[in-house]
Structure formats: C-alpha cells, structure tokens
Amino acid sequence: MIDVLVVGGGNAALCAALMAREAGASVLLLEASPREWRGGNSQHTRNLRCMHEAPQDVLVDAYPEEEYWQDLLKVTGGLTDERLARIAIRASSCCRDWMRTHGVHFQPPLSGALHVARTNAFFMGGGKALVNAYFRSAEKLGVQIRYDTPVVSVELDGDRFVAVLTAGGERIEARSCVLAAGGFESNREWLSEAWGVNERGERPAENFLIRGTRFNEGVLLKALIDAGADSIGDPTQAHMVAIDARAPLYDGGICTRIDCVSLGVVVNREAKRFYDEGEDFWPKRYAIWGRLVAQQPGQIGYSIIDRKAIGRFMPPVFPGTVADSLPELARKLGLPEAAFVETINAYNAACRGGTFDHTALDDCHTEGLAPAKTHWARPIDTPPFYGYPLRPGVTFTYLGLRVNEESAVHFGGRPSPNLFVAGEMMAGNVLGKGYTAGVGMAIGTAFGRIAGTQAAKAAKAAKAVKAVKEEQHALA
Structure with missing residues (x-):
C-alpha cells in the first residue's frame, strides 16, 4: 500500500509530494x-510573494x-484567518532555498512588472518551468x-481517509492523502x-472566461463537501481579473491580462466609467477588475488609453483597437x-495636473468627477x-475546505487524522475575497509543504499502529 496519495498536479500538489517523499514516505x-x-x-x-526583513538575492x-x-488584510477586507495567513x-x-534544491530558478522582475521588485520573486521561465522542475525532481x-x-x-471511514475512486473505476488505497486538485473555476x-x-x-x-486549466472542475471539492467536510468561503468569490475579451475560453494565462487600466479609463458598454482606475498600484488592484466588469451590463468593459501610455505597461497578446479620434474609436x-x-x-476636464509618475502614488488626480481617479489621471487627448475589450477572467475560486495549522480537512470541526488539503482547495481560508500578486503561490507552497509533511507523519503512525497490532496478534 502507498503511504501518501497526492491528488493534483500543480504547485501545491508537487510541494506536498516532494515533502512527503523527503520524509521517507512512498508517494x-x-x-x-x-x-x-x-x-x-x-x-x-x-x-511568489515573499516576506523578507532585508534584501535577498532577487528581492x-x-x-x-x-x-x-x-497588504493581505486590505485586499481581503478582513475576510481571512490571520493565524493561517x-x-x-x-x-x-x-522556502526559496528549498525550491532551488528542486530545480527552481529565480530572476529579477521583468521590466513590465512594476512595483513588485521588492515583494515578489519571479520564476525563471515562469510557472511552466517551475512545475517541470518539480516533476523532474x-x-x-x-x-x-x-x-x-x-x-x-x-x-x-468517518473522518479517516481510506481510498479514492478514479474516473476509470479504479480504487486506490493509501495510508494518508493530500487533496490539491484545484477549485471549480472550469465548471x-x-x-x-x-x-x-x-x-x-x-x-x-x-460571459466569464477561464484564465487557467480546463481540468479544475471541482469534482473532489464537491464530493468532500457532500461527504460532510467543513467548507469555507463564498462560491462567487474568486481570483478574477479583467482580461482581453478575445481571449480563449481556457488557458489564456498571464498574456491575456490587460495591464493599462490604471493609465487610462475604463467604460462599460454604455460608455460610462464605473470605478476609480487609479485607486492603488496595479499589483494590488488588478484582481478586483474582473469582478467589477462582471457587474456591468453584458459583463464587458473597455480600457481606453492614448499614445502617452504606450510603453508603460506589459503589452497584451492581442493588439488594441486604434483610432485617430475619440468618435472613431x-x-x-x-x-x-x-x-x-x-x-x-x-x-479630461476633471484632470488636475501634477507630476506624473506611474512608479509612485502620484498627485495626478481628478476633481469633481464621480467616480474619481485618485492617481495617474492624465487627459486622454493625444x-x-x-481601446481593449475586457471580460471577467477567472483564475481560481475561493470556496474551499476548512483547515487548521496542519492543513487537515475538518469534519464537524474535528481534523481528520490522515486527510489533508492544499492549494486552491483551501485557499479560501486565507483569501475570503480580493487578491494581491503572488499570494496564491505563497499559500500553495506553504500549505503544500505542510500537508506533505503531515501526510508522511500520518502514514508513519498508521504503519506503527499496524505493526503493533500484528505483533499483538502473533503473541496471542
């Protein structure tokens, strides 16, 4: 029998598998x-968003x-478990030294990734390189x-894990299990x-598009909730960003995001603005725009800029619609x-000039306009x-399973002795709403490693109990 069964293949699942294997468990x-x-x-x-008390390599x-x-408290509006956060x-x-031992490399922030050189460590080759490195290891x-x-x-068996059933009808037993199979965003x-x-x-x-994988249908999440596991979170809350309306239904990824929102204005299909585009730095606010667009008629919006903004943001995969006049656009x-x-x-008339600086919370703002634009407000006149059409792009959902410090699945408030969960399936414990760049990977890495360690301990304990029983049986 396998010691630790890991269900899933993303960052959290791989961290769990690696930690369990390093602890001596079969996985x-x-x-x-x-x-x-x-x-x-x-x-x-x-x-990955990283805490550090002093400069560290790429940070x-x-x-x-x-x-x-x-930062986390602000974006979640207090909907977070501080202890787990x-x-x-x-x-x-x-965690980065451990990640490096498994083949992950880091690089300085990309030139278009403003404001995160201090807070986020970038993977050399992106997430695909990271998961490939983990799989190789x-x-x-x-x-x-x-x-x-x-x-x-x-x-x-009550709150104890026994086995899983695959879509092919195979029953697989294990001494312990880590669930890291994602949310229900592609369902x-x-x-x-x-x-x-x-x-x-x-x-x-x-009208939603799915930024990520088509395989996260929430089958296991629903099965566990139906089986009595304690859940947490609002099913409508998600990491949802404004992406290009021309993006594919699935797997559009980072390149479909529209990052020029704070440099111009956003209007709905009635040509009305509906939120402050310059509220805060983009990495702290990009994840609210999907939900904002979702609340507009037809779930569509349009990011509007002029020539002055070109070169100041990461260009998206699709070119914008270009016009020489506003009526033409x-x-x-x-x-x-x-x-x-x-x-x-x-x-334009409400813009109050200051010293424009998109790397700071500058003094370019509007007056007498609702909604206001509080920073980076420059007339759109050049x-x-x-124009870029926007749709809500769902990355992952926040409805998940309630956990404790050991990442154990709970049933009626009691932690399971051998069933653990990590990644999107439990991120709602920390993310009740909102998002800030790189925090999802921080949650997945932390609790993936915890879940793998605890699953290995549970498997070892199960083997010890079995050995004692076998010894007692032999003596009898």
Missing part, C-alpha cells in the same frame, strides 16, 4: 490532465511580515506519477449556479459615440487612441 501522485497539460493553474503563474529592500499582513507569510520567507526521488487519472470520489455549470441571475435578467457567469468599439465622447471629455 503516488495522480494528475487529471494529460502530461502535456500538467501543472494545473501553476503553469500560468510568474512569481530588493525589505518586505516585513507586518506590511505583508496589512501568517503561516503562509512566514513560510514565504524561507519528484521522478528522480521516486515519486510515482500517473497522468490522465481524474479522481471522482473519496472513500472515508461553468457550477459557476452559473453560484452567480445566478442578476437584476438585468442576465446570467453573468455565461467609439464606432470601432461599438460604443455609443456621443456618450463616449462626453465621458472622455468630462474626465492620438492615436487605443
């Missing part, structure tokens, strides 16, 4: 996807625990890996059920021309003008 990892699509959403990531200055916590924060300060250490093996249910039926019908009679989720985007020109003219 089997089941990945639902084919080998070429392995890695879950982690293959689309770029960086400049300092990013102390309390500042990290305050601080575990992830502290773990982020000392796992194979070298003797972790058994099986692809194309979706798990559809978990067999329990469009579940998303639609969660979001329901809005006041305009629309089903918003029908409105027509090309299919927006009401008069309303669009009126919105831009009102914004042709050519550019």
